Each structure stands twice: as structure tokens, then as C-alpha cells.
Amino acid sequence: MTGPRPACILTDIEGTTSAIAFVKETLFPFATAELDAFLDANGGEPEVAAIMAEVAAAAPGEDPRAALRRWMAEDAKVTPLKALQGLIWDAGYRDGRLKGHLWPDVAPCLRAWARAGLRLAVYSSGSVGAQKLLFGHSEAGDLTGLFAGFFDTKVGGKRDAASYATIAAGLHLPPGEVLFLSDVAEELDAAAAAGMATCQLVRAADGTRPFGRHAEEADFPGVARRFRLPNPG
Numbered sequence: 001m002t003g004p005r006p007a008c009i010l011t012d013i014e015g016t017t018s019a020i021a022f023v024k025e026t027l028f029p030f031a032t033a034e035l036d037a038f039l040d041a042n043g044g045e046p047e048v049a050a051i052m053a054e055v056a057a058a059a060p061g062e063d064p065r066a067a068l069r070r071w072m073a074e075d076a077k078v079t080p081l082k083a084l085q086g087l088i089w090d091a092g093y094r095d096g097r098l099k100g101h102l103w104p105d106v107a108p109c110l111r112a113w114a115r116a117g118l119r120l121a122v123y124s125s126g127s128v129g130a131q132k133l134l135f136g137h138s139e140a141g142d143l144t145g146l147f148a149g150f151f152d153t154k155v156g157g158k159r160d161a162a163s164y165a166t167i168a169a170g171l172h173l174p175p176g177e178v179l180f181l182s183d184v185a186e187e188l189d190a191a192a193a194a195g196m197a198t199c200q201l202v203r204a205a206d207g208t209r210p211f212g213r214h215a216e217e218a219d220f221p222g223v224a225r226r227f228r229l230p231n232p233g
Helices: 020-042 046-058 064-074 079-094 106-115 128-136 161-170 185-193 220-226
Strands: 008-011 119-123 149-151 178-182 197-201 215-217
Touching: 020 046, 020 064, 020 079, 046 064, 046 079, 064 079, 079 128, 106 119, 106 220, 119 161, 128 149, 149 161, 161 178, 161 185, 178 185, 185 197, 197 220, 215 220
Parallel strands: 008 119, 008 178, 119 149, 178 197, 197 215
Antiparallel strands: none
């Protein structure tokens, strides 16, 4: 057990609740393949037009579609790209071409924690819309109702301590009452600098390496045992 029992669990997605391969080998290629068809069909929609205006502002002098493809190839954490990817994924989730991957241990623990009155929230570099799609169309069903908040890079970078302070304020909790789960040491460093409790998910299937600076667990039941959280079964 590390520290007092938290009031809120804030979780990353990629490498934490979901396989890194799902994002890199399923979601990203889907968005890349569908980009032109989606923009051709929906470019006149106000939301899409606003995103494309942000793209043009962020990459002046470059064709917006070329900028999007370049950012996709670079896996750039650019807010308008993430917003557009979310819209493309929305279409895939809604027509059943996509299902959100979760490690088998995740949904039972999330449900148990929510039943026990713990607040749950997500912080991911993917847009809030994309987060809700993954959890709303997950292999374990619609889990969005379990969460009190969803946060993306609009609050700031995931390696910036100020982002975690902003999230705690948005949840109306002191940072010390929030436990942040991630597979990335630098993100955990930033959360700890803001005063949050932290735990690194070291999932062997994702090839995650332990860094030794934070509590470490292989799965959500391990997190539950360490932090005195309810554990299903």
C-alpha cells in the first residue's frame, strides 16, 4: 500500500487501459486511410471547417491535408489533428467498424471503483471526443457513465505539472486526493510534481519498462491492492 486511499482515479489510455498496438495499428491507420473521404464528405460541416481553419493557422503556407498527413506520420500531439481523428473514428465506431480495446482487467475494476463511490477521470493526448468513443464503444460495453471527467491536451501537455493542477481544479479535488495511472514515467513525474499520487502500469504485452521512480503494477487489480481500492472477485 502506498499513501492514503485516493478519492479519484485519473487514468491514461494508451498503454494503461488499452494496448499501444490498438492505437498505433488500428486507430491511426483507420484515420489515415479515411482522411480524404471524410473531408470530401464533411468538409462543409461547421465543426470540420473550424478544425481545418485551426490546421491552416498551425501550418501556414502548407496545404492543410498535407499538414494533417505529416502530423499523422509524426504522431504529433496537435489539438486540431486529434479533434479530426476523433470525428473520423466516430464514424467507424458508430457503424461497427471499430471497437475500443481494453485490457480484460480494466472494465471490472473501473466498475467496482465507481460502485464504491470513487470518482473516475481520463487524461489522454487523444481528444475528449475520441476518449468517449473508445469507452462508449468498448469491447466491454459503454463505460462512459462511470467517468466524472475527460481531459485532453486542451488543458496542457501531459508532461507539464500545470496540466495536472488544472485537472485537479476541474475535478474540485486537491491534487493529493487524485491517483494518476500511466505507463509513461515523464507523465507520472509531472503528476507527482503537481501533488498527485502516481502508479506506473508496466504491461508486459506492451513492452513497458519500469523506471523505478513511481509505484509499479502490472494491471488494475494490482493497483487496487496497492492503494486499498475495491477489487472485483
